Amino acid sequence: MKDLFEICGECRHLSDAEVVYQLTNNKETSNQVNAMLANGGNVSIEDIYNLLTPARREMALAVIELYKRIKERKNNYKRITSSADVYEVMLPYMADLKVEECWVIFLNQAARIIRKQRISVGGLASTQVDVRVILREALSCSATSMILCHNHPSGNFQPSKDDDRLTHALLEAGRIMNIRLLDHVIVTDGSYYSYGDEGRL
DSSP states (O other): OOOHHHHHHTTTTSOHHHHHHHHHOOHHHHHHHHHHHHTTSOOOHHHHHTTSOHHHHHHHHHHHHHHHHHHHHHHTTOBOOSHHHHHHHHHHHHTTOSSOEEEEEEEOTTSBEEEEEEEEEOOSSOOOOOHHHHHHHHHHTTOSEEEEEEEOTTSOOSOOHHHHHHHHHHHHHHHHTTOEEEEEEEEOSSOEEETTTTTOO
16 A cells, blocks of 8 residues: 555646646636746645635545544654654644644653643734643643643744743742653744753753
8 A cells, every 4th residue: 555655746746736636626726726826826725725615625624634633643652852853743733823822742751642732722922821721631641741832823933031931830830740841842834942952941
């Protein structure tokens, strides 16, 4: 059975319009996308999605969701040894988000993932996070350590003062409960910032 790389490879020789035609089975839509790309190339996946018929939209979303779930299963029980591991695990959840989301990765004694939990969803520049909620979730899954992770939709991965305050608050609260905060990683589509790597934990 072919793997995903081999399957995708069969489409790599096609033009953009031909790939869209494979998805839509509609020459008019294919031409529309081709025209959009010709006018500057600033086309998002949402733009193409909005051109699909309802049935094709459902199919596209189902394929994307299934791909994410299979990838998540492969990441289950993954051992986290670096901030790069955190970025790899969380990027599929945080790529292309328009608003900030805060997640926590809960780990066992061997630094393997027990669970990834979204804690809050916010606006363009911030999201409210309750440290008590994080600790409650950590205790419920018997985590011995945790990694805080949130995105910056702006693309600027430098931490804000609010990020610093949250990191310090969770670090101190975790010490009281004997649940270690290993890192706080700020994710953007192209890079990330790690409090651990910067020696700030």
